[in-house]
Amino acid sequence: MPISLTKAGRTARYTFSGTSGQWVSLGLTSVTISSSTITLLKPDGTSLVSTTVGTSGGGFEPPSTLPATGTYTIVVDPAGVNTGNITLKLMSYLSGTLNLNGAATVSTISVIGQNARYTFTGTAGQWVSLGLTAVTITSSTVTLWKPDDTQLTATSVGSLDPPTALPTTGTYTVTVNPAANYTGNMTLTLSTEVTGTVTVNAAATPVTISRAGQNARYTFAGTASQQATVRITGNTLGNVLVNLYTPSGSWQTGTTSSAASFNLSMVTLATTGTYTITLNPQTTATGSLNLQVTSP
Structure with a gap:
């Protein structure tokens, strides 16, 4: 929708019908207005989201799905006495599915302001990660949403690692939101x-990471007052974060290293139980290492 605002102080208002739970975005292109504020109003007339855009244009999207079914309004308000043109393109998100432990999904975003959303079925207590490779989008945010549409975690580079196991069983959503006016491709590998x-x-024990962004989790039985050292050898993964957690889930020790061989600090185990x-590889590299726990 091309818009021409040739008189100082004039604004533009455009409406569309939206549905509760719908993901939408707005592309802002061919902008000659030096500075303007774009606001999306909910059906009740209150602001849902607002941004400032210059002549470089870009994308504009609500922070989550549309909250209600009804008529939404887009307001274009040039700053000061600015005049000029802007083209608005309203879009639904590109959509698809992610294959847990299966084939990677290629996300292609070719239109300024376009975003993408992908879903997968997750199970409560499951640990997952998402590798982001072959990325040609200059800058973007990748977000993982819980089944209730609240955010679980987000990242801009490398891999997406939730800080906890999946909290509930249901349909999870991953969104890809390019920044500014960027477009391009990204390969998503869910594991x-x-x-x-x-x-x-x-x-x-040999540990092999064969998928981009994948992590590993190993357990061992420990005894109260036992001294233990976690040892890594034969590391071909590059920079890797290794952490040790107590039976209650508290962090005990850890380190990040790209060395072929390294150890965590020796610790005295406080309780008897499963440690x-x-x-966590710090890049999307694949490879292997050997894991050992010793007690002097």
């Missing part, structure tokens, strides 16, 4: 963690 167990003072070691 569960590599899991297993190790035994204190047993031979090292957890997490291994």
Whole structure:
């Protein structure tokens, strides 16, 4: 929708019918107005979201789905005495599914202001991560939404790692929102963690990360007052974050290293129970390492 505002002080208002739960975005292109405020009003006339745009244009989207069914209004208000033109393009999000532990999904965003959303079925207690590779979008935000449409976590680079296991069973949504007027491609790889167990003072266990953005989680049985050291050898993953957690889930020790071999600080285990070691590559590289827990 091309808009021409040739008189100082004039604004423009355009309406559209929206549905509760709908994801929409607005492309702002061919902008010759030096500065203007774009506001999206809800059906009750209150502001849902607002932004300032210059001649570079860009994208504009609500922070979440539309909250109600009804008539929404887009207001274009040039700053001061500015005049000029702007083209508005209202779009639904591109949509698709993510294949948990399956084939990667390629997201192609070719229109300024276009966003994308992808869904997958998650289970309460499940640990997942999302690798972001082959990215040609200069800057974007990737967000994971819970089944109730509240945000779980977000990132702009590398991989998306929720801070906890999935809290509920249901349909999760991943949105891709390019910044400014950027377009391009991104490959999304959704994976569960590599899991297993190790035994204190047993031979090292090989751990292989074969999917972009994938993490690993291993457990071992520990005894109160036992001293333990987590050892990494043969690391081909590059920079990797290794953490040790107590049976209650509290962090005990950890480090980030790209060395081929390194150890966590030796700790004295406070309680008897199942301890957890997490291994999180800090890039989307794949590879392997050997994991061992020793007690002197």
